[in-house]
Amino acid sequence: MTMVHSLTINQLIEKLRGGQLTSRQIMEACLNRIDSVDDKLNAFISYDVEDALAQADFADKARSEGQEGALLGVPVAIKDVIAVKNHPLNCASKILGNYESPYDATVIKKLREAGAIIFGRVNMDEFAMGSSTENSAFGPSRNPWDIDYTPGGSSGGSAVAVSADECIASLGSDTGGSIRQPAALCGCVGLKPTYGRVSRYGLVAFASSLDQIGSFTKDVKDAAIMLQVIAGADEKDSTSVPEPVPDYTVALSGELKGMRIGLPREYQVDGLDTEVKAATESAVAKLEELGAEVKEISLPHTEYAIATYYIIATAEASANLARFEGVRYGARIDGEDPEEMNCRTRGAGFGDEVKRRIILGTYVLSSGYYDAYYLRAQKVRTLIRQDFLQAFEHVDLIATPTTPTPAFKIGEKAKDPLEMYLSDIFTISCNLAGLCGVSLPCGFSEKGLPIGLQLLGRPFGESDLLRAANIYQEATDWHTKRPDLD
Amino acid sequence: MEIDISRLVKLARIELKPEEELRLAPQLGEVLGYVDKLKELNVDDVEPTAHASPLSNVLRKDELADSLCRDDVLRNAPESSNGLFVVPKIVE
Amino acid sequence: MEYELVIGLETHVQLNTCTKMWCGCANEYGSDSNTNVCPVCLGLPGVLPVLNEAALRKTALTGFLLNCSVPGYAKWDRKNYFYPDNPKNYQLTQLDFPSTVDGYVNFESLGGIVKVRINRAHLEEDVGKSFHFADYSGIDFNRAGVPLLEIVTEPDINSAEMAYDYLNALKNILEYGAVSDCDMEKGQVRCDVNISVRPKSQSKLGEKVEIKNMNSFSGIRRAITYEFKRQVEVLEKGGTLVQETRRWDDDAGVTDSMRTKEDAHDYRYFPDPDLMPYRPSDEWLSAIREGVVELPLDRKMRMMSQHKIPQESADVFVREPLLGDYFEQAVKGVKNSRSVANWVINNLQAKLVESGTTIDGLTFSPAAIGELVELVESGKISGKIAQEVFNEMFKSGVSPLGIIESKGLSQVSDTVQLKAFCEEVIVANPASVDDFRDGKEAALNFLKGQVMKISRGKANPKMVDDLLREMLVD
Structure with missing residues (x-):
């Protein structure tokens, strides 16, 4: 029998409508699940039981009064980098202390309008910097398929919470793969919308020109439901694009016939795990069998993507994180003068990875180095973007593995930042080029760890992306597998 | 690659313990060595990309909106007094 | 040896928009501390800026008033530096693609008309305000995010007096354009001075010294005078000058070194990823052009020739534009325009000051002043009676003829x-x-x-x- 907390949004809403379930029952089921598994997994930094149940009761009352909502009564967990009014906001860092946001992010407003229960703060790499959720001041999250392994990151908690059925869906953020990579490593669906598709207002910025909020869900249908709710231009975000929001759930149905899928030649990299290679190749074969036309494409500047990314992202981060200095909020360590106070507060408040990136970003912008690093990276970004735009003249989607390997062990790469960076090879270009992308389960390694297939689409091409992913999912059952946590 | 980490942490206002400096400096050097890869490319005639979308002229009207009440403004302050955020004395 | 001064000025002017630059908080002086703030201008985690259209419009208008051109592309950059009053610890400004460039200001100075070229007038955001107490400092962020125009001259100024005259002329122009209230006491105008000294025969510029912390135009004049003397003395003694930033101490009347080039800031400018560039359309620009007003100097010249009033009167009307507007209405159809000017300057202005009212609060029309002058001219009333009529007019708002009739003040010529x-x-x-x-x-x-x-x-x-x-x- 399927447990209540394992249901998808789609299934839940049906049961809520039919009166077979109440939101309170769902919320209680999730809370019980957290009670039984989260000691092991550490997906949640914090959650407020009373507040969650009050929201559930409110949703039940609204429904009994005849109200509807795409997410009415559905618990959605929030990555600890998105502001929720009167909830703690820590970015998994020590530096924010007891900070509580006095305002709601735009996505939170939208979720509330759709009736969602805004529930809990889920774990992440500090300030979204990392690929393993080990860089958290609240301890690492663990992969529900094997707790010796990382769940990936930076939105590790968001992925774990969904994959381990601790919540129905969650929000994360993706700057270089932070949604798609943990979704792949935990075996759920992670959608990174096109830059500008979803408002960033209320998302604590890591790298403003790359960050985008997206969802973790149990299947592709749910990803469409979530995107429908959170997409759209926002007058509070100058970079959100006033592009009409299509009906994504309608776009799911259709066929793959005539859809052209490209396989980038340059993604056959050394270090690509044989099991990952095999799983993604058979996924592509499946897509072909379902009617897609598969062809090889070229993205010639692929090998420069990681270097480009780490210059641009760290430069932007060095400025974005300057506001955490102990003057207006957060934990402060006092000093003789403001400068000393700032230095001590930041020295004690930030973890290693954040410090590394701020220092690197400071370096690439500093006098005498700007042209050689930052400006050059911005130019290479242009080349990478052009690669994709040219490729999309010949294909509708691009298929790749989401990650070069399945999940790695906790501690395995922690001492070698560069090695960790290099594992982002398949996800990073999407952010540099401003595309949309999704990762969906496409198999398991021999050790039983999930493998993800990444599909990339044109800017604002989420409908094609979701349709292909959904058709694949309807023909396979990888997404229905659940980790055994008992 | 060697970098002057003491100058950078001063600019970035991050106090590093000596052992942290010893740990971070070679890691940073390694990353910088890696990103030097970009120097292989000729980008003379390439326009830089600062934004992932091509928008321009995004404006708002000059219309008043609610400010926060002062309690909310100061609620998260490490220290405040008489409606001001308190910091160690600024000396120049 | 004779020395010459080379001065460039960077003037920061608060624009008088209704709201701040990136958020809808009031742009207002004098509110209780930290009450005109919101998550955006407080730099809370997660917020984003959205540009105020009026700030951009007033920037372009100022550009036109300063004979600048408005380029087809402008963008915003982050200037990184830590300071407790700087909420994001970067300031949004315009580095290499400012909203207006390449203008000039003509103004009266040293007995003639001189010209100072404007390098640029770019838009940036103001920071909060610090208050210093015995053992701590306190920050009010009401001012943070107020739109600030930085007007940068070329090094065309060569004396303290010329700098002073330029600043007054600039203030006058900005008031004319109604882009800023230019109240120095409220910190709405602030100015940094770049100054260098060289022997008259030398073509190469001397070391540039920046002076900060002047809080009045006369303070700026004194600081330049002091600094010129100081630098000449150093050179005369065979010393060398270094590129540095110095602070003006108004009480002591001296400058002190703040920092030298070696410990100058490294601002690490880069394009702001949260704000999109601006490409002004022709329609937008021509609508702004329609708001361009007559400049003070042009107005003075026109008033002197059109109304045949003396330079001193025209100066008053240019300095007090509302009084000037009032005069131009009062003088319509009146022959003796000098007399109208005298009435407006000597009687009306004095009375306004005495009673603490403004021109907007007057209960009689400008034409009434003209009427009064005509009554004296035609011998209907004496100058003395006119004074009495004027006082009554000021009180009751009744027209001069009405007062004369009701009080029987008509001159007896029988x-x-x-x-x-x-x-x-x-x-x-x-x-x-x-x-x-x-x-x-x-x-x-x-x-x-x-x-x-x-x-x-x-x-x-x-x-x-x-x-x-x-x-x-x-």
Whole structure:
């Protein structure tokens, strides 16, 4: 029998409508699940039981009064980098202390309008910097398929919470793969919308020109439901694009016939795990069998993507994180003068990875180095973007593995930042080029760890992306597998 | 690659313990060595990309909106007094 | 050796928009501390800026008033530096693609008209305000995010006096364009000075010294004068100058070194990823062009030639544009424009100051002043009565003719009635009559005064003079 907390949004809403379930029952089921598994997994930094149940009761009352909502009564967990009014906001860092946001992010407003229960703060790499959720001041999250392994990151908690059925869906953020990579490593669906598709207002910025909020869900249908709710231009975000929001759930149905899928030649990299290679190749074969036309494409500047990314992202981060200095909020360590106070507060408040990136970003912008690093990276970004735009003249989607390997062990790469960076090879270009992308389960390694297939689409091409992913999912059952946590 | 980490942490206002400096400096050097890869490319005639979308002229009207009440403004302050955020004395 | 001064000014001016630059908080001086703030201008985690259209419009208008061009592309950059009053610890500004460039200001200085070129006027955001107490400092962020225009001159200024005149002319222009209230006491205008000194024969510029912390135009004039003297003394003694930033101490009247080039800031500018560039459309620009007003200097020249008023009067009207507007309305159809100018400057302005009212609060129209002048011109009332009429007008708002009629203040020019007044005075003052007849001219003035007195000021003084002479001779 399927447990209540394992249901998808789609299934839940049906049961809520039919009166077979109440939101309170769902919320209680999730809370019980957290009670039984989260000691092991550490997906949640914090959650407020009373507040969650009050929201559930409110949703039940609204429904009994005849109200509807795409997410009415559905618990959605929030990555600890998105502001929720009167909830703690820590970015998994020590530096924010007891900070509580006095305002709601735009996505939170939208979720509330759709009736969602805004529930809990889920774990992440500090300030979204990392690929393993080990860089958290609240301890690492663990992969529900094997707790010796990382769940990936930076939105590790968001992925774990969904994959381990601790919540129905969650929000994360993706700057270089932070949604798609943990979704792949935990075996759920992670959608990174096109830059500008979803408002960033209320998302604590890591790298403003790359960050985008997206969802973790149990299947592709749910990803469409979530995107429908959170997409759209926002007058509070100058970079959100006033592009009409299509009906994504309608776009799911259709066929793959005539859809052209490209396989980038340059993604056959050394270090690509044989099991990952095999799983993604058979996924592509499946897509072909379902009617897609598969062809090889070229993205010639692929090998420069990681270097480009780490210059641009760290430069932007060095400025974005300057506001955490102990003057207006957060934990402060006092000093003789403001400068000393700032230095001590930041020295004690930030973890290693954040410090590394701020220092690197400071370096690439500093006098005498700007042209050689930052400006050059911005130019290479242009080349990478052009690669994709040219490729999309010949294909509708691009298929790749989401990650070069399945999940790695906790501690395995922690001492070698560069090695960790290099594992982002398949996800990073999407952010540099401003595309949309999704990762969906496409198999398991021999050790039983999930493998993800990444599909990339044109800017604002989420409908094609979701349709292909959904058709694949309807023909396979990888997404229905659940980790055994008992 | 060697970098002057003491100058950078001063600019970035991050106090590093000596052992942290010893740990971070070679890691940073390694990353910088890696990103030097970009120097292989000729980008003379390439326009830089600062934004992932091509928008321009995004404006708002000059219309008043609610400010926060002062309690909310100061609620998260490490220290405040008489409606001001308190910091160690600024000396120049 | 003779030395020459080379000065460039960077003037920061707060734009008088209704709301701040990136958020809808009030752009307002004098509110309780930290009450005009929101998550955006407080730099809370997760917030984003959205550009205020009025700030951009007023920037372009200022550009036009300063004869600048408005390029087809402008963008925003982050200037990174830590300071407790800087909420994001980066300031949004325009580095390499500012909103307006390449202009000039013509103004009067040193007895002629001079020109200073404007390098650029770019838009940036103001920071919060620090208050210093015995053992801590306190920050108010009400000012943080107020739109600030930075107007940068070329190094075309060569004396303290010229700098002072430039600043006054600039302030006047900005007030004319209604882009800023330019109140120095409220910190709405702030200025940094870049100064270098070189021997007159030398073409290469001397080391640039930046002076900060002046809080009045006269303070700037004093600081430049001091700094010129200091630098010349260093050079005369065979010393060398270094590129540095110095702080003006207004009480002591000296500058002190703040920092030298070696420890100068590294601002690490880069394009702001949260704000999109601006490409002004032709329609937008031409709508702004329509708001371009007559510049102060142009106005002065026009007023002098059109109304034939003296330079001193025109200066007052240019300095006080509202008074000038009032004059231009009052003078319509009046022949003696000088007299109208005098009335507006001497009487109206004094009365406004005395009563603490403004021109907007006046209850009579500008035409009433013109009417009053015409009444004096035509001999209907004396200057003295006119004064009384004006006072009444100021109080009640009734027109001059109305006051004259209701109070019977019309000048008496009727010979029969005037003769009767004279008779009465001659009879009552035999001694003075004798004195006059003995050739003492002053006695006549006394008698005239008596006539004016009993006529309560209404007697036509010219006619009284003629009548008395006539009657006393007989």
